[in-house]
Amino acid sequence: MxxxxxxxxxxxxxxxxxxxxxxxxxxxxxxxxxxxxxxxxxxxxxxxxxxxxxxxxxxxxxxxxxxxxxxxxxxxxxxxxxxxxxxxxxxxxxxxxxxxxxxxxxxxRYEEYLPHVKDQYGRFTAQESIAFKNNFLDxxxxxxxxxxxxxxxxxxYPDFVFPEQVYTVKPVIDVPVAYEYKLKGVMRTLGGTFKDVFTFKFKRFYQRYSVLSGFKRDPFDTYKYIINKQKSSKYKFVFFFLLGDFSTYDKNINPQKQKFVSLIKHVADYCQVGIKTSFFALTNLELLKEEKVRMEAIINTAIVGSRQSFSKVNLPESYRNLVELEIPEDYTMGYVNHLGFRAGTCTPFLFFDLDFEVQTPLKIVPYQALDFAFLKYHSLLDKEQALKRLISSIKKVNGTFVPVFHNYTFSKQDRWKHFKTLFNIILDAKNK
Structure with a gap:
């Protein structure tokens, strides 16, 4: 000691x-x-x-x-x-x-309590941080x-035996929209159809009805691939499903639909499951409580934690609400468009409320890589090099690497080409 x-x-x-x-x-x-x-x-x-x-x-x-x-x-x-x-x-x-x-x-996150410029979604950006301004965000x-x-x-103290810490990975799968075309309901399907036609997106029109008629798999339905990866991985994946009501910002499947419920139950058989907080629940405690209760009723156990919609954290309010509802962990501490370490660490830590000068029970699990942050690297080689540099920096301190991918990241859409390769690099990386 x-x-x-x-x-x-x-x-x-x-x-x-x-x-x-x-x-x-x-x-x-x-x-x-x-x-x-x-x-x-x-x-x-x-x-x-x-x-x-x-x-x-x-x-x-x-x-x-x-x-x-x-x-x-x-x-x-x-x-x-x-x-x-x-x-x-x-x-x-x-x-x-x-x-x-x-x-x-x-x-x-002292600097996030101080006055700063927010982006269009009200988020603290990497550019505002001391780490970005002084080139140590990586x-x-x-x-x-x-x-x-x-x-x-x-x-x-040369005779003291220090414990050895071990590098680990905690892959996060974020599901803001479970399916691109399936289970959307008549009105949303008709609306999407008219939009396809009037914007001359006939390929999308064809794809939509190929999925709805059962001839093709929904583009966002990548769950079989992910679960197979989970079965062969030593790391436990964490899924976050959005169960909020339909709104301008949140467009997932109606949580009352039995097939959507069955999907969540199926995933929960293999992976840990938490809630992706809806945009309006970020500032509404009752709404957040309702979404938490919905998820726990589906999986019949306590949720592992939460991820905030649009990766938005407003301190201290966002975390105080999680503490109030006894949500044990949060996975939102990171930047959408930049790889790196928002809180300067790759080790989970407890939320310290600066206004009340108190350590809370809420565990913050910071993420270092959101799939969108890799889109600025044009070639697969550039993406791989950026990822490997990040992994190397975490391994050196035996930290926890938390990459965030979406269900649609593993689809065949052009923008997500090669992202399965990045995922495999993460899962296959050895401890040393």
Missing amino acids: LLVYTHKITPRVKYVFKQICTRVLGIPVSFTTTIETFIAHDSLKMSYTRQPLSNEIFIRSNELLFEQGLSDIDIAVLPWEDTKCFFTAGDKSALPFDIFAASFYLLS QPVVDIWAYKFKHLLESN
Whole structure:
């Protein structure tokens, strides 16, 4: 166990040390403000305060973890060996930066509480982030800093046996529209038919009625392929089905339709299942509760978690609603159009509510790659290289790779050509 001496034990201190030491490195951690207790401890120990006590491992603390509320922090991002960091710690500190304060800033999504420009859907964009502006979005910096801290501990405690963490993958399958043509109802089918005709999309018209007459498989019906992949994979897939009512933003199948219900039950026999929150449920607790109840009635068990519609997270409201409904995990922390690490990490972490200064039970499982982010790479080779760089960066810190694909990503549509190849690369990547 690592014992941390500090002048004040705050919720922020406990939160970030437990994330870095316990969740990333696998080392239990406890805290003390008593010097005698610290001196008597005969295993891993360090001080995190303003001045060193003696010759112990000392990391000079930034004030961020001892403050409450939000302030406009002046941040200077500087190079540090193979990465970057901020909150310099001075000459006496065993590390040149206060990695705990810097990690807290990224994990708490401090910058998302501050004023920023949103996109047309009201989302925080990559371009607004400190990581994008300082060119470290492609690195899991929190995990990299944690391993630098581990090396410091190893050099001071060579006899201590550190637990080994293991790289893993958690593939996510997002299902905003279960079928392109099937189960849409008479009015939506007629509307689609007229649109096909008046826009001269006769190939689509032919495809629609080939599917509806049973001659062809629906283009979005890729579930057999995905389930076969699940059967041969050591990684458990997580499906998120949209069960919200039809709206401008959400156009899935009516959740009352028995064939749609049967599809969800079939998938749940092999994979974990959660809800894809509808656009209007993002700000409506009652609507969100209704969708959660719908899904749990279908799968006859508690949902694994949620993914927000349009990958939209508005802090802290979005996550407070999930906490209120006791939804255990969320898979929305990432960027739609950029590969990388929105919260600076590839290790799941708990949501810290900055307004209430409290750690919540909601586990955030950040994703690093949404299928749409690969569309900007024109060739298969470019896509593969970008994916392999991402996988390599996660493997180096034994993190959790969370790629997000949609059911239609595995269809035969031209824009999704080669995406099965990318999926296979992810599933086949060895631990080391």
